[in-house]
Amino acid sequence: MIHHYSPVHYHVALGSYAPTLYLNDGDTVSTTTVDANGYDAARQIITAEPNPMTGPFFVEDAMPGDTLVVQFDSIVPNRTWGWSRAALSANVVAPEYVRTLPPRELVNWFVDTEKWLARLETPPRGLENFALPLAPMLGCFGVAPSDGQAISTVTSAEHGGNMDWNGFTQGVTAYLPVFARGALFFLGDGHAAQGDGEIGGTGVEISMNVQFTVRVRKNQKINTVRGENAEYIFTVGNARPLDGALQIATTEMHQWLMHEYGLDARGASILMAQCIRYEVGNIFDPAYTMVCKMPKRFLPGK
Amino acid sequence: MIHHYSPVHYHVALGSYAPTLYLNDGDTVSTTTVDANGYDAARQIITAEPNPMTGPFFVEDAMPGDTLVVQFDSIVPNRTWGWSRAALSANVVAPEYVRTLPPRELVNWFVDTEKWLARLETPPRGLENFALPLAPMLGCFGVAPSDGQAISTVTSAEHGGNMDWNGFTQGVTAYLPVFARGALFFLGDGHAAQGDGEIGGTGVEISMNVQFTVRVRKNQKINTVRGENAEYIFTVGNARPLDGALQIATTEMHQWLMHEYGLDARGASILMAQCIRYEVGNIFDPAYTMVCKMPKRFLPGK
């Protein structure tokens, strides 16, 4: 079943709030998200920052200890105006170098979903011909966290949240640990494109049309966000410092290979050591994000 | 001019040692490296670990403040025996998870340079059909460091050293800051293949035939290792934690874009924020390694 849902309010934390829509296993939702500052498709500010979330969506039968499967069917900008920041974030450069960074002012982009390119409205010297291919993604999505917590959309943890990884594009399937009845899925913070690390503190921020499909895997307990795309299965660590995020992601991949692919601790170690690829989600938010990827072609049985 | 050089001794630190060969700008060297434990092409141990280095090569005219350009023309395993470790390193998994790791015993590989694949000699359950494509690389190379220092081949810093990045394959050009007269270039620690992060503490360790060509860029001062391949220019940060390595690499890229590509601090920030890609070198050695890559197609003037 496809639900067409127009949000009427938004949340700036992921928590056990009243559901906006009830979904069954296999249901699809077509909805919209506003940008990180609360601007919608009509460039109107309609809700408060930071990273206002559409949702939460209650998924029937999802219980703590289950896994929520979210397939992102499509993620497409629904306006032509994007914005970003004009300075690298202080925490991505050498400490003394911070003194030389420019101001963090806003920069506007023209986002062309026909040509699938973004261009700077007022390009600085040298970037006059710069055209950025679109690669629309969701910076922030997740479920209600454990213990009745409500956690701000500026950060992330094992429940998801503000991971800002440019790999969360359409066609990707995310796996989320369920901590609350109904899972309570939230989404938002779209970027038309973004470099690794979200090192300017933003991607090309934009509102989106999003379609996604939910499923529940009963009694399949995972410890942090997982996912897959055409080429890779992957795990996501959200923590500081970056090493800590990498440790979480690597540990989760080791467990995944043992529990679902029949390897023992030694075999999973041997395989991972020679085949793993890492990607940097964000190194800007209170928790950083590191993704640990295993090529599907090396998985046992493939 | 091509020099054919057979090493007679090796070094376990990069320092201002007596040169083994004198090179001119543009010279090419064809030589060999032993593996990380000192085993040569004949599987004989001929020198002491860790990571024995071939060299140093003295490059005429290279003076402190210059840049040494090293083009890796070919890096090819010169034997069929490779080895790795059977456990993830303790520092890449969640601290409490370390208790569950298997022993760090040796694992042998058959390295087939005909089929360009490596196979485990005694595959664990589930990896019976696992064949790893070769991607030969050098784990450790660099120049004599500043201030008359001699720094162990187990670690790395702005002079290079044990970076263990799987992107240092043949076809890559590395740029090294010169700290001592003649630069004094060292190389070794070949891997037939390696996952990101060298998370088992080794790649598929092997001895190599290596050919490289040196050039000097006078009065071009850089602050850490740089390089380029067909698609990217890149900078390399060597430090702990991983965030610190990323900061060094990101700062160096920002400076590169300003000094050689005509961008100002603001323009370089805007471009980097949406286009940078990161890769993890090693997260095993005393200094970790992070690589910051900029696609050449987005560079001003391209």
Added chain:
Amino acid sequence: MIHHYSPVHYHVALGSYAPTLYLNDGDTVSTTTVDANGYDAARQIITAEPNPMTGPFFVEDAMPGDTLVVQFDSIVPNRTWGWSRAALSANVVAPEYVRTLPPRELVNWFVDTEKWLARLETPPRGLENFALPLAPMLGCFGVAPSDGQAISTVTSAEHGGNMDWNGFTQGVTAYLPVFARGALFFLGDGHAAQGDGEIGGTGVEISMNVQFTVRVRKNQKINTVRGENAEYIFTVGNARPLDGALQIATTEMHQWLMHEYGLDARGASILMAQCIRYEVGNIFDPAYTMVCKMPKRFLPGK
């Protein structure tokens, strides 16, 4: 006015929950806390872990942007049974060393509030005569966080929470930033004593009788927890890694010296560089805690 309050329920997160008691500026509360696992003065488990909180207390007139002043008048164990863990935490030792750590089993203590000493019930070899002076403290206290968040009592941030600093003893005054109307103060997780860093993951865990007095400083905005004792003013950073916690605490002290003690950025730097003392709160919880202390005798005007 003194309120005698017996808790009837507890919280495992700090959030904007229904107040248990309404206080006026200057009011004193005499109450009790259970231990980290929910055991009370009678050694009965009466509520769920982790770190169940007494409260929240609503303080009239406290509004976002104000500072809540909490003076800890007395913190005294109300039973003789304490417990701790028998192993160092995995994250306080070198990663490879984790393999050698003993199991994290429970250890019982006899807490003697007459002699003001704690003794191990079953001392291991060499600790037969070991008597630990009591220094009762609260491991976890704080206010409702910003943006309607509810944050687990296992961690800490600018609102306080699980800081586990052994300097939070009776006689100390804490300053907390107010994020929600009424501030909503929580407290619990008493330790009869604790080394720096809470490196075993626990102090000598115990239930407490606590008396505290609240005041409100209107329109005095602070960014993280501050405090003072007889000798020092201090600031508290809660983050990972430990460097990040230190950065928060150091920044807050620099601002405090400028805004309340008349120093400029240069003067505050000069004074701090030669006079600051640091203490490690915990290096066990999801956020670590570092305390930056300035001796009162060096403050301008003293």
Added chain:
Amino acid sequence: MIHHYSPVHYHVALGSYAPTLYLNDGDTVSTTTVDANGYDAARQIITAEPNPMTGPFFVEDAMPGDTLVVQFDSIVPNRTWGWSRAALSANVVAPEYVRTLPPRELVNWFVDTEKWLARLETPPRGLENFALPLAPMLGCFGVAPSDGQAISTVTSAEHGGNMDWNGFTQGVTAYLPVFARGALFFLGDGHAAQGDGEIGGTGVEISMNVQFTVRVRKNQKINTVRGENAEYIFTVGNARPLDGALQIATTEMHQWLMHEYGLDARGASILMAQCIRYEVGNIFDPAYTMVCKMPKRFLPGK
């Protein structure tokens, strides 16, 4: 035997350089050190920065695997001019806050060894009456490192080096692992006083008269710097990030308690968890320094 040694040259790295003086077990040396920039007692610059070292001193019978014991008998400034920096270091404050830091200009102090106080030559507003008690210390000392390395005096590791801990005052005994024949002891970088963390990047920098006594403990292998003063035994971790330094120091203390005080892994854990005190050495140099202290009164047998 007492040797009176006047240095004729200095080193900016700790390495296996030619000895300046040969000592026997139990010998005492009375010598001088220049300040971090190479200025001597007469305020003349006589050698190049950074942190020029007096030495190395060759200690007869000291062999790799032994421990060198260095007792600091006296450390006293030999001039009245001290200097420091006027800004906090960029790496001790929150990254975005770096933009607000003042310039790192030099500040002069009058160091009064009669009154045992230091005063600013030109005090900023609010510090007119500020008098800093002297607590003279050595910022940098150590032995030749392993594997023939030579490591710059700007950093530190298991061989010692630039630790910048204000606890290294007269009366302290340091234990250093021996890596080279004769140990090759170096010292310098005196501070008349210094806050924790050396957060301005300097203490009150000054030249010193130093007297020390050396001993050798044969076949006693330690892994990093240890020491003791009247109240504590302590271990020193030198690494980044600060957590890593803490892990090294904590691991070394755990081993010390097991190997010399008869505790097992469990007993040493229990004792440490409730009794350890940490101090921050420097958080400015390439490697940070953390000290793990155990009160002697809690040691078995005391």
